[in-house]
Amino acid sequence: IVTDHEAIPWLKKHKQPKGRLARWIIHLSEYEPYNIIKRKGSDHTNADALSRLETNPVDKQNFNPIENFEESLNRRISALKGIFIDAQIINHRNIQHAQELQRNRQQNLKKAQTYEVNDIILLYDSAKQHVHGDKFSIRWNGPFWIQSKLGNNTYLIRDKLGRILQKPIHAEKMKHYKQRYLVEPHVVIAS
Structure with missing residues (x-):
């Protein structure tokens, strides 16, 4: 055995x-x-x-070797290339679709807001843009007021005391100031 x-x-x-x-x-x-x-x-x-399974002997008459190996190999290779070309076309469409979605998102984020004179705004502090140590640092300063509009996206701004900042500010560095309204608590004393 x-x-x-x-x-x-x-x-x-x-x-x-x-x-x-x-x-x-x-x-x-x-x-x-x-x-x-x-x-x-x-x-x-x-x-x-x-093995315990019975095996059938190979019948040499039914066994047909490939007469032209090169020709069958070339047919198989061209079939595989066709599959890869189809996959490349599908991938190309998917990439174009993803790029279009990303482009639309970026354009929506980059839309410059329009501001009017005397609008209250916050000003972005670019110096703190790449600060990694203090993630709770305040990156928006303000409030400021729009003094005048210089171009499509540039403005002169003034602070609380009425002083005008010397440099014009681009609209990407500003956002609207949302003022908090303090609500007086309504207290009723029952006697």
Whole structure:
């Protein structure tokens, strides 16, 4: 018997078997004389000999080798190339769609808001744009008021005291100031 099962040769060498092992040895002794040879599974030359399934012999008349190997290989390669070209077209469409969505989002974010004279605004502090250590630092200063409009997106602004800032400010550095209204608590004392 040629096997790759480690336990069968060990079973034959076992000195004093008990219980289930003893029953297996008695069962195998019915087939005496036999010799157990242990081989690795990768060393077995005929794997079908180990299988319990019946195998049909290969009919050489039905076995048709490829007459023109080059031609069939070229057909297969061209079919695979066609699949890849279709995949490239689909990927190209997906990338264009994603780029269009991203472009629209960026344009919506970059839309410059229009401000009127005497609008209350906050001014973005660009010096704190790349500060990573203090994430709770205040990046918007203000409130400021629009003094005058210089161009499409540039404005002169003034502070609380009425001083006009010397540099014109671009609309990207401003946002509308949303004023908080303090509500007086309504307290009723019942007596």
